[in-house]
Amino acid sequence: MRAALLRIGALLISLVLASVVVFVVLRLLPGDAAGATLGVGTTTDQLDQLRSELGTDQPVVTQYVQWLGQVVRGDLGTSFVSRLPVADLITQKLPITVPLSLSAFVLAVLVSVPLGVIAAVHRRGPVGVAVSAVSQLGVAVPVFWVGVLLVLVLALQARWLPAGGFPRTGWDDPAAAVRSLVLPVVTVAIAMSAVMVRYVRSATLDVLDQDYLRTARSLGYGRWHALARHGLRNAAVPVVSILGIELATSLLGAVVIENVFALPGLGTLLLDSVTSRDLPVVQALVLGLTAVVLIMNALVDLGQRAIDPRLRTAEVAA
Amino acid sequence: MTALLSVEDLTVTTSTGRRILDGVSWSLDAGGRLGVVGESGSGKSMTALAVLGLLPEGMRATGRVLLDGEDLLTLPPRRLAKARGGQVAMVFQEPLTALDPLMTVGRQITGPLRLHRGLRGGAARDEAARLARLVHLDDTERILGSYPWQLSGGQRQRVALAMALACEPRVLLADEPTTALDVTVQAEVLDLLDDLVDRTGVALVFVTHDLPVVARVARDLVVMRDGRVVEHTSVGAALAGGEAAYTRELVGAARAVTGLPTSGGPR
Secondary structure (H helix, E strand, C coil): HHHHHHHHHHHHHHHHHHHHHHHHHHHHCCCHHHHHHHHHHCCHHHHHHHHHHCCCCCCHHHHHHHHHHHHCCCHHHHCCCCCEEEHHHHHHHHHHHHHHHHHHHHHHHHHHHHHHHHHCCCCCCCCHHHHHHHHHHHHEEEEHHHHHHHHHHHHHHHHCCCCCCCCCCCCHCCCHHHHHHHHHHHHHHHHHHHHEEEEHHHHHHHHHHHHHHHHHHHHCHHHHHHHHHHHHHHHHHHHHHHHHHHHHHHHHHHHHHHCCCCCCCCCHHHHHHHCCHHHHHHHHHHHHHHHHHHHHHHHHHHHHHHHHHHHHHHHHCC | CCCCCCEEEEEECCCCEEEEECCCCEEEECCEEEEECCCCCCCHHHHHHHHCCCCCCCCEEEEEECCEEEEEEHHHHHHHHHHHHEEEECCCCHHHHHHCCCCEEEEEEEEHHHHHHHHCCCHHHHHHHHHHCCCCCCCCCHCCCCCHHHHCHHHHHHHHHHHHHHHCCCCCEEEEECCCCCCHHHHHHHHHHEEEEHHHHEEEEEEEECCHHHHCCCCEEEEEEEEEEEEEEHHHHHHCHHHHHHHHHHHHHHHHHCCCCCCCCCC
């Protein structure tokens, strides 16, 4: 319990630090919203007027304190460009990005855990070698390239699935929405599985070499039975930490791949906002993504503690 | 009387064709106590693993390992799994790594009880407690609820013994079971092993590099060197000066370091 509270305290500190970094770094970027909005050939007076409307003429510290105060109350501010609340802009995009990244993550886990275990058990057999080789290839290839390839083959050649875009009516037409997400989900899942298979394989290999598996075999457990009884839980300790990081990766992967598939999700919103120097939107998105990663890491720590009693005992002793 | 376990012309080859064991033969009667000695690399541990069919990946065993006339080397996997634990069980050198760190000792002992004897729930727990008392783990409840790394080395090896004896095997293979332990604990575990063999009637194969240790628990002796059996004799005969020069060398070396008795066997 005390460990959990400490971990949450550390999480809060990390979040505050992340917010400072995000806020300051964005303000070091050249160009500002006023300039980007009004374009070339505007007078200094017009720029100054817009800057004071947006509040960007204030000192950075004042701006930060103001912004943090709003964020804590759940107000992410107003877009410089569309003058809409940032929270609304983000909420509109969630129904695309969240299903995309979660399904990619689930698909990647379902593919990579069994493949990784099989690759480890048959490490010297043809199956194990083949799985390792394919996963190596998958790691080497960039995710957007996989996306483009899938579009070329499955969408443009075979015409099974749409090449990009999302139905204008959103999830009102579930079949169409799902169809437009299939290729992006598969693309992100392929990239993630390639990495995860390797982690699952090496975690399982570690366990296979352990004496306690030999003990179990010597007591009459079959190879797979012994692995299920002793191996999976032991292998899960390192794998859980990777799963946590990969869940965050799937969100970032979704952000990248949305551009390849012209999906109007968070990634597209982020890119548009950076181009127009729409700082409230950019910093809310970056801070949000950072928060997801930090929260995942905290959950991973707590999850590992639940699996491995040694971690709990070490804490009490320390 | 035919032997309970007999190893005939056992040869183990690595994937590169190197012979780790070369024509090893010995036999063990029901209730017998056989010591297998040799320096490290002589193939004594490999012999024990080969008997159970648990050689490291890539190694191949030929010859015969007859348990009650049935060849374990050619047994189909299912029947072999039944024999492991149920007929022939093993205790390993390092009890810390031989036990699963994430599973309580109680569950590790009840596992084979369920697998071979179909005991579950309260019956399995009662039997696990009986086994724990059998190996003198007196604070039974606490120990069964502990994880291996919360116990001492001696307690861990007692747990491993309880697991090995859980399904009343007829042969117990002990591979350097006291080597990883402190000297005082070593003596306790040896006494316990001695006592367990007497009480349960299990036949013992005790693998060690330590001649004084084997003189305490074994009656017969197999001396191994470079994967071959140098001599198969009784402990008493070996201590009185074995036939093979290498045996005399081992005995002489042990006597120079420790107070090895001139006659041996269990007291």
